[in-house]
Structures are given as C-alpha cells and as structure tokens.
Amino acid sequence: MAIDALGASIKRREDPRFITGAGNYIDDIKLPSMAHMAILRSPYAHANIRSVDVTAARAMPGVIHVIVGADVPYNPLPMVWPAGGSAGLRNNVNSPRILATDGVKWTGEGVAAVVAETPAQAFDALAEIVVDYEPLPAVVDAEKAVAAGAPQLHENAPNNVVFEWSVGDKAGTEAAIDTAEVVVRQRLVNQRLIPNPMETRGDIGWYNPGTEEYTLWMSSQTPHIQRLLVGIFTMGIPEHKLRCIAPDVGGAFGTKIFCYADYALVLLASKRIGGRPVKWIEGRRENYQSTIHGRDHITYLEIAGKRDGEITGLRVKTLANLGGRLSTIGPGIPTTLYARVLSGCYKIPNV
Amino acid sequence: MAEHVTLVVNGQRREVDVEPRRLLVEVLREDFGLTGTHVACDTSQCGACTVHMDGQSVKSCTVLAVQADGATVTTIEGLAAGGELHPIQAAFWEKHGLQCGFCTPGMIMSAADLLARVPDPSDQQIRHAIHGNLCRCTGYHNIVAAIREAAVTMHTGSASDSGIVG
Ligand code: FES
Ligand code: FES
Numbered sequence: 077m078a079i080d081a082l083g084a085s086i087k088r089r090e091d092p093r094f095i096t097g098a099g100n101y102i103d104d105i106k107l108p109s110m111a112h113m114a115i116l117r118s119p120y121a122h123a124n125i126r127s128v129d130v131t132a133a134r135a136m137p138g139v140i141h142v143i144v145g146a147d148v149p150y151n152p153l154p155m156v157w158p159a160g161g162s163a164g165l166r167n168n169v170n171s172p173r174i175l176a177t178d179g180v181k182w183t184g185e186g187v188a189a190v191v192a193e194t195p196a197q198a199f200d201a202l203a204e205i206v207v208d209y210e211p212l213p214a215v216v217d218a219e220k221a222v223a224a225g226a227p228q229l230h231e232n233a234p235n236n237v238v239f240e241w242s243v244g245d246k247a248g249t250e251a252a253i254d255t256a257e258v259v260v261r262q263r264l265v266n267q268r269l270i271p272n273p274m275e276t277r278g279d280i281g282w283y284n285p286g287t288e289e290y291t292l293w294m295s296s297q298t299p300h301i302q303r304l305l306v307g308i309f310t311m312g313i314p315e316h317k318l319r320c321i322a323p324d325v326g327g328a329f330g331t332k333i334f335c336y337a338d339y340a341l342v343l344l345a346s347k348r349i350g351g352r353p354v355k356w357i358e359g360r361r362e363n364y365q366s367t368i369h370g371r372d373h374i375t376y377l378e379i380a381g382k383r384d385g386e387i388t389g390l391r392v393k394t395l396a397n398l399g400g401r402l403s404t405i406g407p408g409i410p411t412t413l414y415a416r417v418l419s420g421c422y423k424i425p426n427v
Numbered sequence: 428m429a430e431h432v433t434l435v436v437n438g439q440r441r442e443v444d445v446e447p448r449r450l451l452v453e454v455l456r457e458d459f460g461l462t463g464t465h466v467a468c469d470t471s472q473c474g475a476c477t478v479h480m481d482g483q484s485v486k487s488c489t490v491l492a493v494q495a496d497g498a499t500v501t502t503i504e505g506l507a508a509g510g511e512l513h514p515i516q517a518a519f520w521e522k523h524g525l526q527c528g529f530c531t532p533g534m535i536m537s538a539a540d541l542l543a544r545v546p547d548p549s550d551q552q553i554r555h556a557i558h559g560n561l562c563r564c565t566g567y568h569n570i571v572a573a574i575r576e577a578a579v580t581m582h583t584g585s586a587s588d589s590g591i592v593g
Pocket of ligand 2: 274326327524526527529530531561563565
C-alpha cells in the first residue's frame with residue numbers, strides 16, 4: 077500500500093548518517109597525496125596593487141606552489157544573469173578575477189594563493205607574502221556612492237551606477253498615485269546581510285594528467301551549472317572533461333549558488349603541481365569577507381489606496397548595492413527576481 | 428618539535444606525535460579520521476566541535492592536543508553503543524532536530540552532557556545548555572523538543588507518546 081505522505085511525519089533518510097557523525101562534508105574528504113591551499117585576501121576595499129612579492133613565501137617549509145594574479149591564464153568569473161527585459165540597458169562587465177592583478181575593489185578579494193603540504197604551512201606562508209598596496213578611498217553606502225564627489229570604482233560605471241532598470245505599468249501607476257484618496261510614502265532600508273551557513277565553503281580540485289580530466293568536489297548548491305561556469309566560461313575546459321561533485325552540504329542559504337574564484341584556483345593548482353589533489357577550506361572570517369552577501373537595498377516606496385484600505389497602486393524606487401564587482405547573478409536579483417514580485421500576494425492593479 | 432600525546436578515544440587507546448600548536452579537533456579529524464566532529468568557526472563560538480573530555484563537554488577547537496594528553500575523549504562516533512542509536516540521536520531523528528546536520532554532532536554532545544547532569548531539564552535549562560551551540564537551519568525549536576524527548580526516553584526507557592513535533 078502506498079503511504080500517504082501528506083500530513084504524515086516522515087523520518088528523513090539522510091538523518092542516520094548525520095546524527096552518528098558519518099556525514100561526508102567537503103572537509104571530511106581526504107584524498108591520497110592531497111595538498112592544501114590558502115588564499116591571501118585584500119584588507120582594503122579599494123586599492124591599487126603596486127607589487128606582490130612571494131619570494132619568502134616560496135621558501136617556507138612545506139610550500140609546494142605559489143600563485144599570483146599574473147600567473148592565472150583564465151577569464152574573469154562570469155556574470156551570467158544580466159538584468160533582462162529592458163531596452164538600451166548597459167550592464168557592465170566588472171566581474172571578479174581569479175586573483176587580483178593591478179588592484180582590488182572589495183575587502184577580501186584574493187591576491188595570492190599558497191599550496192602546501194598542510195593547511196598550517198599554507199597559512200604560515202601567506203604571512204610571508206608582501207603586497208604593496210596603494211589604498212584608495214572607498215564608500216560602502218549606496219546613496220553616498222552615487223552622490224557627487226564619491227570615489228569612482230570602474231571607468232565604465234560613471235557615478236558608480238552599473239545600470240538603471242525599470243519594469244511595470246508606469247503610466248497606470250502614476251495615474252493611480254495622482255488620483256489616490258490616500259498615498260503612503262516611505263524610505264525602507266533592507267540591510268546588507270551575511271547568509272552564514274554553519275559549514276563555510278570549500279572545494280577540492282584534482283587534475284588527472286593521464287586523461288587530462290578535472291574533478292571538482294565542492295560544497296555547492298549548483299554543481300551542474302558550475303561545469304559550465306567554471307569549466308567553459310572561466311577555464312575553457314569542455315564539459316565532458318570536468319566532473320563536479322557536491323557531497324553533503326552543511327547549509328548554504330544561497331551563498332553556494334554562485335561561481336567563485338577558488339573553484340578555478342584549486343583546479344589550476346592541482347594541474348600546476350602535477351595532479352596532486354588540492355583542498356581549500358574557507359575560514360569563518362574569510363566567509364564574511366569573500367562569500368557573497370545579500371540584500372543591501374534602499375527603497376523609496378509609494379502606496380496609493382482608498383480610504384477603505386484597498387490598495388490601488390505601488391511605485392518603488394530601489395537603489396541596490398551590487399558590491400565592488402558583479403557576482404554571478406548579482407544584477408538579476410534586484411531586477412528580475414525582486415521587481416517582478418513586488419506586489420507579493422496582494423492584488424495590486426498598478427505596479 | 429613534536430610532543431607525544433596519549434589519549435583514549437571512544438574506548439580505544441591512541442598515541443600521536445603533534446606539533447604543540449595543533450588543536451584537539453585537528454587531531455581527532457585529521458589523525459584519527461573522526462570527521463563527525465566539525466569546525467564551523469574560528470572564534471570558539473559555534474560549538475560544532477563539541478566532544479566530551481573526561482566526562483565533560485568541551486569545544487575541541489579550544490583545547491590544544493597536548494592539553495588532552497592522558498584524557499578520555501568521546502566523540503559523536505562513540506555515542507551509539509553497539510550500533511544502537513543513543514536515545515538523543517534517536518530523538519533528533521524522530522523530532523526533526525536537524526536539517527543540514529552540520530551543527531548536529533556538537534548539539535547532540537552538548538545535550539548528552541546536560542542529560543548526564545540534569546536528567547529532567549526544563550526547556551529553559553535545555554536552551555541554556557545549548558547556548559554555546561549555533562544552528563543556522565532549524566531555529567532551535569525542534570532541537571529543544573528532541574532533547575526533551577530524549578530526557579523522557581532515558582528516564583522511562585520508552586519515548587513519550589505526545590506525538591507532537593515541537
Ligand atoms: S569550531 Fe566553532 S566552537 Fe569550535
Ligand atoms: S542543522 Fe544545519 S546548522 Fe543546524
């Protein structure tokens with residue numbers, strides 16, 4: 077007899093391994109001859125890089141390989157969800173590099189990577205890398221960033237405006253507001269947040285020199301998509317030469333959807349050191365800096381209504397902080413994903 | 428310059444040479460392969476690494492391996508006796524006390540420490556006992572329900588029949 081699952085309390089099949097400590101999360105995976113990678117990250121939100129000196133780091137105990145931005149032959153990470161549906165849209169293409177080359181645009185941007193026999197040796201060597209930064213002014217508030225005189229981040233985004241986008245029935249909404257019995261106006265701050273899964277991100281890259289195939293174990297919500305984003309768009313590896321494996325994932329909250337520089341770095345590092353697998357596990361502080369954040373909207377809204385409480389129109393103007401560089405799906409979120417569902421579950425005739 | 432450390436882990440005598448800076452959690456996970464104990468922070472705040480050392484719960488990321496020399500350590504892998512789930516493990520399963528499972532081993536080890544000291548805790552005592560364990564998925568409600576359920580089972584030898592989740 078089939079079980080009627082609706083309303084029944086059903087025990088989860090994956091729980092026995094989690095409650096006995098037999099789960100298999102990314103950092104639980106240990107491969108023969110595996111090396112460990114650590115990433116040096118920028119302490120500045122905005123700076124030019126004059127030089128990166130890794131001589132001392134290369135000589136540290138256990139160090140196998142050191143990578144800087146100039147050594148990375150790949151494309152910047154892809155931004156694959158532009159704000160669609162509006163003509164004449166200018167989406168700039170300032171997406172993150174695998175490692176920064178001439179400058180950094182956000183705190184936590186990767187500058188160099190060390191591969192060593194143990195994680196501790198990799199971290200010890202990071203401390204020996206000397207980066208000559210020329211710090212530049214930074215601004216973190218979206219309204220201040222678009223104000224006159226604000227520090228400029230990208231030449232192709234004047235006044236720090238990446239694009240302007242609109243959707244909906246403009247004339248109808250204007251009319252609804254102009255003729256409304258009541259109009260409520262408000263400024264609403266939806267604060268920036270750190271999604272903060274209990275398991276930070278992490279990955280293991282393995283290049284098989286015999287077959288020239290790559291394997292990427294990743295704490296990810298999107299291993300299928302990453303085959304395209306990391307493989308084809310970033311590194312130029314055809315899909316049949318890259319296998320992406322997501323083991324048990326210790327929470328993600330959206331952060332593990334995106335395409336990150338470390339995916340390409342562990343694969344590149346494995347190839348550079350002759351096919352030994354390379355593991356990178358993110359620290360918590362690192363997670364706060366270098367894994368994506370959410371929200372950070374400043375919204376001006378106007379609600380038109382009748383005295384009996386019926387809502388007749390909604391006009392929303394939102395300034396979304398997209399950060400120092402465009403993430404994988406950053407531009408799609410405050411546009412297609414957000415603006416098209418503004419009315420929520422309400423029946424609002426003019427939005 | 429390695430230090431020699433001898434431990435009893437989950438009933439087994441283990442010896443290891445460690446660099447003095449290495450943490451108990453690193454030795455458990457990397458040297459002994461006991462990966463059920465997790466690391467989720469670098470500030471001693473999350474409790475994912477909770478194990479028992481000489482009968483007391485400790486955050487194993489905050490104990491140097493050399494400090495554990497001579498100690499008896501129990502990890503999540505050592506909790507179920509003879510393949511039977513410990514009542515706390517069974518209650519977490521039954522009451523949906525977990526989602527991703529990353530915090531769960533630490534949560535269960537903290538709960539075991541509480542129930543060893545306070546067999547019939549109030550909800551407030553349960554919440555106090557796990558205030559050093561962070562969970563991002565569950566919202567804690569069903570974790571508290573699971574620990575309450577486990578307390579009843581361990582008392583009476585059978586699960587409560589309230590049938591209420593939470
Ligand atoms: S790893 Fe977070 S408290 Fe030990
Ligand atoms: S179950 Fe995911 S963090 Fe607790």
